[in-house]
Amino acid sequence: MDAWDRLHQGTDREGLDSPARFVLNKKPLVLQVRVPGRTVLGPASGGARPGATGARSGAARVPGARAPEAGAPATPGARTVPGRRAMPDGPGAPAARPVPAGRGVPGARPAPVPGARAMPEEPAHHAAGSSVRTRMIMRPYARTGGRTRPDYELALEALVSTSERGRVPQAVTGVQHRRICGLCAEPRSIAEIAAYLNLPLNVVKVLVSDLDNAGLVMIHQSGLSFGDRSSREFMDRVLQGLRRL
Protein backbone atom coordinates (compact mmCIF):
# COMPACT_ATOMS: atom_id res chain seq x y z
CA MET A 1 0.00 0.00 0.00
CA ASP A 2 2.80 2.36 0.85
CA ALA A 3 4.50 1.41 -2.34
CA TRP A 4 1.29 2.02 -4.24
CA ASP A 5 0.87 5.46 -2.76
CA ARG A 6 4.45 6.39 -3.36
CA LEU A 7 4.24 5.21 -6.92
CA HIS A 8 1.35 7.45 -7.69
CA GLN A 9 2.27 10.44 -5.63
CA GLY A 10 4.98 11.07 -8.18
CA THR A 11 2.45 11.40 -10.97
CA ASP A 12 0.08 13.84 -9.33
CA ARG A 13 0.98 16.48 -11.89
CA GLU A 14 -1.20 14.72 -14.44
CA GLY A 15 -4.43 14.71 -12.56
CA LEU A 16 -6.51 13.48 -15.44
CA ASP A 17 -4.80 10.36 -16.55
CA SER A 18 -3.24 9.27 -13.32
CA PRO A 19 -4.31 5.76 -12.48
CA ALA A 20 -4.47 6.79 -8.85
CA ARG A 21 -7.52 8.82 -9.63
CA PHE A 22 -9.54 6.06 -11.21
CA VAL A 23 -8.63 3.26 -8.89
CA LEU A 24 -9.47 5.37 -5.91
CA ASN A 25 -12.91 3.89 -5.20
CA LYS A 26 -11.72 0.38 -5.60
CA LYS A 27 -8.86 0.71 -3.22
CA PRO A 28 -10.71 -0.32 -0.04
CA LEU A 29 -11.78 -3.52 -1.77
CA VAL A 30 -8.26 -4.26 -2.80
CA LEU A 31 -7.16 -3.59 0.72
CA GLN A 32 -9.61 -6.03 2.21
CA VAL A 33 -8.18 -8.80 0.16
CA ARG A 34 -4.72 -8.40 1.50
CA VAL A 35 -5.42 -6.71 4.77
CA PRO A 36 -2.67 -7.43 7.26
CA GLY A 37 -5.13 -8.95 9.68
CA ARG A 38 -5.42 -11.97 7.52
CA THR A 39 -1.75 -12.32 6.92
CA VAL A 40 -1.15 -11.95 10.58
CA LEU A 41 -3.57 -14.71 11.26
CA GLY A 42 -2.30 -16.77 8.42
CA PRO A 43 1.01 -17.52 10.00
CA ALA A 44 -0.75 -18.94 12.98
CA SER A 45 -2.56 -21.49 10.84
CA GLY A 46 0.53 -21.93 8.71
CA GLY A 47 2.50 -22.68 11.79
CA ALA A 48 0.12 -25.59 12.40
CA ARG A 49 1.58 -26.21 15.78
CA PRO A 50 0.01 -27.86 18.66
CA GLY A 51 -0.58 -24.60 20.37
CA ALA A 52 -1.59 -22.88 17.20
CA THR A 53 -5.32 -22.79 17.66
CA GLY A 54 -4.99 -21.30 21.04
CA ALA A 55 -2.66 -18.68 19.77
CA ARG A 56 -4.90 -18.00 16.82
CA SER A 57 -7.94 -17.35 18.86
CA GLY A 58 -5.81 -15.09 20.93
CA ALA A 59 -4.69 -13.29 17.84
CA ALA A 60 -8.24 -12.99 16.59
CA ARG A 61 -9.24 -11.40 19.80
CA VAL A 62 -6.37 -9.00 19.83
CA PRO A 63 -7.00 -7.30 16.51
CA GLY A 64 -10.36 -6.10 17.65
CA ALA A 65 -8.63 -4.16 20.35
CA ARG A 66 -5.92 -2.77 18.21
CA ALA A 67 -7.85 -2.14 15.03
CA PRO A 68 -7.13 1.58 14.93
CA GLU A 69 -3.50 0.75 14.76
CA ALA A 70 -4.32 -0.14 11.21
CA GLY A 71 -1.85 -1.37 8.63
CA ALA A 72 0.13 -3.19 11.23
CA PRO A 73 2.18 -5.74 9.36
CA ALA A 74 2.77 -9.25 10.51
CA THR A 75 5.37 -8.53 13.13
CA PRO A 76 3.36 -6.35 15.50
CA GLY A 77 0.56 -8.87 15.44
CA ALA A 78 3.03 -11.50 16.39
CA ARG A 79 4.43 -9.34 19.07
CA THR A 80 1.16 -8.87 20.88
CA VAL A 81 0.66 -12.55 20.86
CA PRO A 82 2.48 -14.13 23.77
CA GLY A 83 6.18 -13.82 23.43
CA ARG A 84 6.81 -17.53 23.26
CA ARG A 85 5.82 -17.89 19.59
CA ALA A 86 6.72 -14.48 18.30
CA MET A 87 9.86 -15.50 16.50
CA PRO A 88 8.87 -18.58 14.54
CA ASP A 89 5.93 -16.73 12.99
CA GLY A 90 8.02 -14.05 11.36
CA PRO A 91 9.71 -16.22 8.78
CA GLY A 92 6.61 -18.34 8.40
CA ALA A 93 4.58 -15.46 7.08
CA PRO A 94 5.39 -15.67 3.36
CA ALA A 95 4.81 -19.39 3.27
CA ALA A 96 1.55 -18.93 5.04
CA ARG A 97 0.10 -16.53 2.53
CA PRO A 98 -1.13 -19.12 0.01
CA VAL A 99 -2.52 -21.15 2.82
CA PRO A 100 -5.55 -19.07 3.73
CA ALA A 101 -7.17 -19.79 0.39
CA GLY A 102 -6.44 -23.49 0.36
CA ARG A 103 -6.89 -24.59 3.89
CA GLY A 104 -9.78 -23.87 6.10
CA VAL A 105 -8.28 -20.83 7.67
CA PRO A 106 -10.96 -21.00 10.23
CA GLY A 107 -9.10 -18.60 12.37
CA ALA A 108 -8.98 -16.02 9.67
CA ARG A 109 -12.67 -15.95 8.96
CA PRO A 110 -13.92 -15.22 12.39
CA ALA A 111 -12.18 -11.92 12.30
CA PRO A 112 -14.55 -9.47 10.64
CA VAL A 113 -11.97 -7.00 11.68
CA PRO A 114 -10.57 -6.40 8.22
CA GLY A 115 -13.62 -4.38 7.31
CA ALA A 116 -13.23 -2.26 10.37
CA ARG A 117 -9.55 -2.06 9.84
CA ALA A 118 -9.95 -0.59 6.39
CA MET A 119 -11.78 2.33 7.91
CA PRO A 120 -8.86 4.31 9.24
CA GLU A 121 -7.20 3.93 5.87
CA GLU A 122 -9.89 5.66 3.90
CA PRO A 123 -9.37 9.24 5.00
CA ALA A 124 -5.77 8.96 3.95
CA HIS A 125 -6.83 7.92 0.46
CA HIS A 126 -9.25 10.76 0.17
CA ALA A 127 -6.52 13.13 1.12
CA ALA A 128 -4.32 11.67 -1.56
CA GLY A 129 -7.16 11.92 -4.05
CA SER A 130 -7.74 15.59 -3.35
CA SER A 131 -4.09 16.37 -3.80
CA VAL A 132 -4.26 14.62 -7.14
CA ARG A 133 -7.28 16.57 -8.16
CA THR A 134 -5.88 20.01 -7.35
CA ARG A 135 -3.36 19.82 -10.17
CA MET A 136 -4.80 19.43 -13.64
CA ILE A 137 -1.81 19.56 -15.91
CA MET A 138 -1.75 17.18 -18.83
CA ARG A 139 1.31 15.92 -20.53
CA PRO A 140 1.89 18.10 -23.56
CA TYR A 141 1.56 15.52 -26.27
CA ALA A 142 -1.72 14.26 -24.88
CA ARG A 143 -3.19 17.24 -26.71
CA THR A 144 -1.84 16.08 -30.03
CA GLY A 145 -2.83 12.44 -29.81
CA GLY A 146 0.77 11.54 -29.22
CA ARG A 147 2.02 13.07 -32.44
CA THR A 148 5.24 15.00 -32.01
CA ARG A 149 5.69 16.19 -35.59
CA PRO A 150 3.31 18.08 -37.84
CA ASP A 151 2.47 16.76 -41.29
CA TYR A 152 4.82 19.29 -42.82
CA GLU A 153 7.48 21.64 -41.58
CA LEU A 154 6.34 24.90 -40.08
CA ALA A 155 8.84 27.67 -39.46
CA LEU A 156 8.91 29.36 -36.07
CA GLU A 157 8.10 32.66 -37.72
CA ALA A 158 5.37 31.31 -40.02
CA LEU A 159 2.30 33.47 -39.56
CA VAL A 160 -1.02 31.90 -38.70
CA SER A 161 -4.32 33.70 -39.15
CA THR A 162 -7.79 32.43 -38.48
CA SER A 163 -9.89 31.90 -41.59
CA GLU A 164 -13.53 32.89 -41.90
CA ARG A 165 -14.52 29.34 -41.12
CA GLY A 166 -12.29 29.30 -38.08
CA ARG A 167 -14.10 32.30 -36.68
CA VAL A 168 -17.31 30.35 -36.38
CA PRO A 169 -17.17 28.96 -32.86
CA GLN A 170 -19.10 25.81 -33.70
CA ALA A 171 -16.65 24.87 -36.41
CA VAL A 172 -13.74 24.57 -34.02
CA THR A 173 -13.63 21.68 -31.62
CA GLY A 174 -11.10 21.23 -28.93
CA VAL A 175 -10.01 23.69 -26.31
CA GLN A 176 -6.55 24.27 -27.70
CA HIS A 177 -7.79 24.57 -31.25
CA ARG A 178 -10.28 27.16 -30.12
CA ARG A 179 -7.66 29.07 -28.21
CA ILE A 180 -5.45 29.18 -31.28
CA CYS A 181 -8.29 30.35 -33.49
CA GLY A 182 -9.10 33.05 -30.97
CA LEU A 183 -5.51 34.17 -30.69
CA CYS A 184 -4.90 34.28 -34.41
CA ALA A 185 -7.74 36.64 -35.24
CA GLU A 186 -4.78 38.84 -35.98
CA PRO A 187 -1.90 36.97 -37.53
CA ARG A 188 0.63 35.53 -35.15
CA SER A 189 3.69 33.40 -35.58
CA ILE A 190 4.02 29.84 -34.40
CA ALA A 191 6.46 31.03 -31.77
CA GLU A 192 4.00 33.61 -30.47
CA ILE A 193 1.23 31.05 -30.19
CA ALA A 194 3.52 28.77 -28.22
CA ALA A 195 4.47 31.60 -25.90
CA TYR A 196 0.95 32.89 -25.32
CA LEU A 197 -0.63 29.49 -24.85
CA ASN A 198 2.33 28.21 -22.90
CA LEU A 199 2.65 25.09 -25.01
CA PRO A 200 5.76 23.46 -26.44
CA LEU A 201 6.60 24.52 -29.97
CA ASN A 202 6.12 21.13 -31.52
CA VAL A 203 2.71 20.76 -29.93
CA VAL A 204 1.68 24.07 -31.45
CA LYS A 205 3.00 22.97 -34.83
CA VAL A 206 0.89 19.83 -34.74
CA LEU A 207 -2.22 21.69 -33.60
CA VAL A 208 -1.78 24.37 -36.24
CA SER A 209 -1.27 21.84 -39.01
CA ASP A 210 -4.47 20.14 -37.87
CA LEU A 211 -6.33 23.43 -38.08
CA ASP A 212 -4.82 24.13 -41.46
CA ASN A 213 -5.92 20.74 -42.77
CA ALA A 214 -9.42 21.54 -41.56
CA GLY A 215 -9.33 24.91 -43.30
CA LEU A 216 -9.74 26.81 -40.06
CA VAL A 217 -6.53 28.78 -40.27
CA MET A 218 -4.28 30.06 -42.99
CA ILE A 219 -0.53 29.73 -42.81
CA HIS A 220 1.82 32.21 -44.39
CA GLN A 221 5.26 30.66 -44.64
CA SER A 222 8.07 33.01 -45.45
CA GLY A 223 9.80 30.57 -47.77
CA LEU A 224 12.93 32.67 -47.88
CA SER A 225 15.56 31.09 -50.07
CA PHE A 226 18.75 32.80 -51.05
CA GLY A 227 19.68 33.57 -54.58
CA ASP A 228 16.37 34.36 -56.22
CA ARG A 229 15.00 37.73 -57.10
CA SER A 230 11.95 37.65 -54.89
CA SER A 231 13.95 36.86 -51.79
CA ARG A 232 16.30 39.74 -52.53
CA GLU A 233 13.37 42.09 -52.88
CA PHE A 234 12.04 40.70 -49.66
CA MET A 235 15.30 41.42 -47.85
CA ASP A 236 15.34 44.91 -49.30
CA ARG A 237 11.91 45.50 -47.87
CA VAL A 238 13.06 44.29 -44.47
CA LEU A 239 16.04 46.63 -44.67
CA GLN A 240 13.90 49.60 -45.63
CA GLY A 241 11.50 48.79 -42.84
CA LEU A 242 14.29 48.60 -40.28
CA ARG A 243 15.73 51.92 -41.40
CA ARG A 244 12.33 53.56 -41.09
CA LEU A 245 11.87 52.52 -37.47
Added chain:
Amino acid sequence: MGFGEFDSDANTSAAAGPTQSAKIVVAGGFGAGKTTLVGAVSEIDPLTTEAVMTEASVSVDDVSATPNKATTTVAMDFGRLSLDDDLVLYVFGTPGQHRFWFMWDDLAVGAIGAVVLVDTRRLSDAFPSIDFFENRNLPYIVAINCFDRLLHHQIEDVRHALTISDSVPIIACDAREKESAKQVLITVVEHAINRDRALQPG
Protein backbone atom coordinates in the same frame (compact mmCIF):
# COMPACT_ATOMS: atom_id res chain seq x y z
CA MET B 1 -19.14 30.78 -57.57
CA GLY B 2 -17.63 28.74 -54.87
CA PHE B 3 -14.21 29.76 -55.97
CA GLY B 4 -15.18 33.38 -56.07
CA GLU B 5 -16.40 33.23 -52.52
CA PHE B 6 -13.28 31.53 -51.42
CA ASP B 7 -11.12 34.19 -53.03
CA SER B 8 -12.91 37.09 -51.45
CA ASP B 9 -12.73 35.21 -48.20
CA ALA B 10 -8.98 34.97 -48.51
CA ASN B 11 -8.64 38.60 -49.45
CA THR B 12 -10.54 39.97 -46.51
CA SER B 13 -8.48 37.87 -44.18
CA ALA B 14 -5.24 38.90 -45.81
CA ALA B 15 -6.10 42.52 -45.33
CA ALA B 16 -6.50 41.97 -41.61
CA GLY B 17 -2.82 41.93 -40.83
CA PRO B 18 0.69 40.96 -41.78
CA THR B 19 1.17 38.03 -44.09
CA GLN B 20 4.93 38.08 -44.44
CA SER B 21 7.45 37.44 -41.78
CA ALA B 22 11.20 37.40 -41.53
CA LYS B 23 13.54 36.17 -38.86
CA ILE B 24 16.92 37.17 -37.49
CA VAL B 25 18.75 35.05 -34.94
CA VAL B 26 20.77 36.47 -32.06
CA ALA B 27 23.34 34.07 -30.69
CA GLY B 28 26.24 34.32 -28.31
CA GLY B 29 27.68 32.98 -25.13
CA PHE B 30 25.96 32.77 -21.80
CA GLY B 31 25.41 36.27 -20.43
CA ALA B 32 26.53 38.04 -23.60
CA GLY B 33 23.36 40.14 -23.70
CA LYS B 34 21.12 38.32 -26.17
CA THR B 35 17.99 38.80 -24.12
CA THR B 36 18.83 42.46 -23.58
CA LEU B 37 19.28 43.07 -27.28
CA VAL B 38 16.04 41.34 -28.18
CA GLY B 39 14.22 43.37 -25.55
CA ALA B 40 15.74 46.62 -26.77
CA VAL B 41 14.42 46.32 -30.33
CA SER B 42 11.15 44.50 -29.78
CA GLU B 43 7.89 46.42 -29.98
CA ILE B 44 6.26 44.01 -27.58
CA ASP B 45 7.64 42.77 -24.31
CA PRO B 46 9.86 39.96 -25.46
CA LEU B 47 8.15 36.64 -25.13
CA THR B 48 10.50 34.65 -23.08
CA THR B 49 10.64 31.77 -20.73
CA GLU B 50 13.23 32.68 -18.22
CA ALA B 51 13.66 30.76 -15.04
CA VAL B 52 15.54 31.96 -12.04
CA MET B 53 18.81 30.19 -12.02
CA THR B 54 18.88 27.64 -9.28
CA GLU B 55 21.86 26.49 -7.31
CA ALA B 56 21.86 23.40 -9.43
CA SER B 57 22.52 25.41 -12.55
CA VAL B 58 25.22 27.56 -10.97
CA SER B 59 27.54 24.64 -11.25
CA VAL B 60 26.52 24.14 -14.87
CA ASP B 61 26.64 27.74 -16.07
CA ASP B 62 29.72 29.80 -15.56
CA VAL B 63 28.70 33.08 -13.94
CA SER B 64 32.10 34.13 -12.65
CA ALA B 65 32.37 36.93 -15.21
CA THR B 66 28.76 38.08 -14.82
CA PRO B 67 28.13 37.77 -11.11
CA ASN B 68 25.03 39.95 -11.16
CA LYS B 69 23.16 37.82 -13.64
CA ALA B 70 20.32 36.32 -11.69
CA THR B 71 18.52 34.46 -14.44
CA THR B 72 19.48 32.45 -17.42
CA THR B 73 17.43 31.86 -20.53
CA VAL B 74 16.28 28.29 -20.46
CA ALA B 75 14.23 28.54 -23.61
CA MET B 76 14.52 30.98 -26.42
CA ASP B 77 13.11 34.45 -26.23
CA PHE B 78 12.05 36.57 -29.11
CA GLY B 79 10.78 39.98 -30.02
CA ARG B 80 8.60 41.31 -32.77
CA LEU B 81 8.98 44.34 -35.02
CA SER B 82 6.26 45.45 -37.42
CA LEU B 83 8.11 46.75 -40.43
CA ASP B 84 5.16 47.40 -42.67
CA ASP B 85 1.45 46.76 -42.88
CA ASP B 86 2.06 43.26 -44.10
CA LEU B 87 5.58 42.58 -42.88
CA VAL B 88 6.79 41.48 -39.45
CA LEU B 89 10.33 40.78 -38.33
CA TYR B 90 10.98 38.36 -35.48
CA VAL B 91 14.23 38.48 -33.57
CA PHE B 92 15.04 35.22 -31.82
CA GLY B 93 17.57 34.83 -29.08
CA THR B 94 19.15 31.41 -29.03
CA PRO B 95 18.88 29.24 -25.96
CA GLY B 96 21.78 30.15 -23.76
CA GLN B 97 22.85 26.68 -22.87
CA HIS B 98 24.36 23.97 -24.89
CA ARG B 99 21.86 21.41 -23.85
CA PHE B 100 19.38 23.27 -26.05
CA TRP B 101 21.34 22.80 -29.25
CA PHE B 102 18.49 20.86 -30.77
CA MET B 103 16.50 24.07 -31.09
CA TRP B 104 19.11 25.78 -33.20
CA ASP B 105 18.08 24.04 -36.41
CA ASP B 106 14.57 25.35 -36.04
CA LEU B 107 15.99 28.80 -35.47
CA ALA B 108 18.42 28.85 -38.37
CA VAL B 109 16.09 27.57 -41.10
CA GLY B 110 14.69 30.47 -43.09
CA ALA B 111 16.54 33.16 -41.17
CA ILE B 112 17.80 36.19 -43.05
CA GLY B 113 20.94 36.14 -40.99
CA ALA B 114 22.38 35.98 -37.52
CA VAL B 115 24.14 38.10 -34.96
CA VAL B 116 26.84 36.61 -32.77
CA LEU B 117 26.91 38.78 -29.70
CA VAL B 118 30.32 38.80 -28.07
CA ASP B 119 31.45 39.67 -24.60
CA THR B 120 35.16 40.35 -25.02
CA ARG B 121 35.82 39.08 -21.49
CA ARG B 122 34.88 35.64 -22.74
CA LEU B 123 35.54 35.53 -26.43
CA SER B 124 35.69 31.78 -26.57
CA ASP B 125 31.99 31.57 -25.66
CA ALA B 126 31.25 32.78 -29.19
CA PHE B 127 33.06 29.92 -30.91
CA PRO B 128 30.19 27.42 -30.93
CA SER B 129 27.77 29.96 -32.42
CA ILE B 130 30.24 31.01 -35.10
CA ASP B 131 30.96 27.40 -35.98
CA PHE B 132 27.27 26.66 -36.24
CA PHE B 133 26.48 29.55 -38.60
CA GLU B 134 29.53 28.86 -40.73
CA ASN B 135 28.53 25.24 -41.08
CA ARG B 136 25.01 26.27 -41.98
CA ASN B 137 26.27 28.87 -44.43
CA LEU B 138 24.02 31.41 -42.79
CA PRO B 139 25.18 35.02 -43.12
CA TYR B 140 26.22 36.35 -39.72
CA ILE B 141 27.87 39.36 -38.20
CA VAL B 142 29.72 39.74 -34.92
CA ALA B 143 28.51 42.43 -32.54
CA ILE B 144 30.75 43.28 -29.62
CA ASN B 145 28.59 44.19 -26.67
CA CYS B 146 30.28 47.12 -24.95
CA PHE B 147 29.10 46.66 -21.44
CA ASP B 148 30.48 49.88 -20.00
CA ARG B 149 30.18 51.74 -23.26
CA LEU B 150 33.83 51.00 -23.67
CA LEU B 151 35.37 48.97 -26.38
CA HIS B 152 38.20 47.24 -24.61
CA HIS B 153 39.74 45.71 -27.69
CA GLN B 154 40.54 46.67 -31.23
CA ILE B 155 38.00 45.26 -33.61
CA GLU B 156 40.70 43.72 -35.76
CA ASP B 157 42.15 42.02 -32.69
CA VAL B 158 38.78 40.47 -32.03
CA ARG B 159 38.58 39.32 -35.63
CA HIS B 160 41.97 37.74 -35.29
CA ALA B 161 41.09 36.09 -32.02
CA LEU B 162 37.86 34.68 -33.44
CA THR B 163 39.61 33.69 -36.68
CA ILE B 164 36.80 34.85 -38.91
CA SER B 165 37.21 36.07 -42.46
CA ASP B 166 37.40 39.72 -43.46
CA SER B 167 34.05 39.51 -45.17
CA VAL B 168 32.21 39.11 -41.87
CA PRO B 169 31.30 42.52 -40.44
CA ILE B 170 32.25 43.19 -36.83
CA ILE B 171 30.60 46.11 -35.08
CA ALA B 172 30.45 47.45 -31.57
CA CYS B 173 27.08 47.92 -29.93
CA ASP B 174 25.31 48.57 -26.68
CA ALA B 175 22.67 45.90 -26.42
CA ARG B 176 20.60 48.00 -24.03
CA GLU B 177 19.98 50.82 -26.48
CA LYS B 178 17.33 50.58 -29.10
CA GLU B 179 19.18 52.56 -31.76
CA SER B 180 22.30 50.53 -31.29
CA ALA B 181 20.39 47.25 -31.38
CA LYS B 182 18.55 48.40 -34.49
CA GLN B 183 21.85 49.20 -36.18
CA VAL B 184 22.95 45.65 -35.45
CA LEU B 185 19.92 44.27 -37.25
CA ILE B 186 20.42 46.62 -40.18
CA THR B 187 24.01 45.44 -40.48
CA VAL B 188 22.83 41.82 -40.55
CA VAL B 189 20.37 42.43 -43.36
CA GLU B 190 22.86 44.50 -45.34
CA HIS B 191 25.42 41.76 -44.97
CA ALA B 192 22.92 39.15 -46.08
CA ILE B 193 22.01 41.19 -49.14
CA ASN B 194 25.66 41.84 -50.01
CA ARG B 195 26.56 38.21 -49.68
CA ASP B 196 23.55 37.23 -51.76
CA ARG B 197 24.72 39.63 -54.49
CA ALA B 198 28.24 38.29 -54.31
CA LEU B 199 27.04 34.73 -54.70
CA GLN B 200 24.43 35.43 -57.38
CA PRO B 201 25.23 38.62 -59.26
CA GLY B 202 22.40 40.13 -61.22
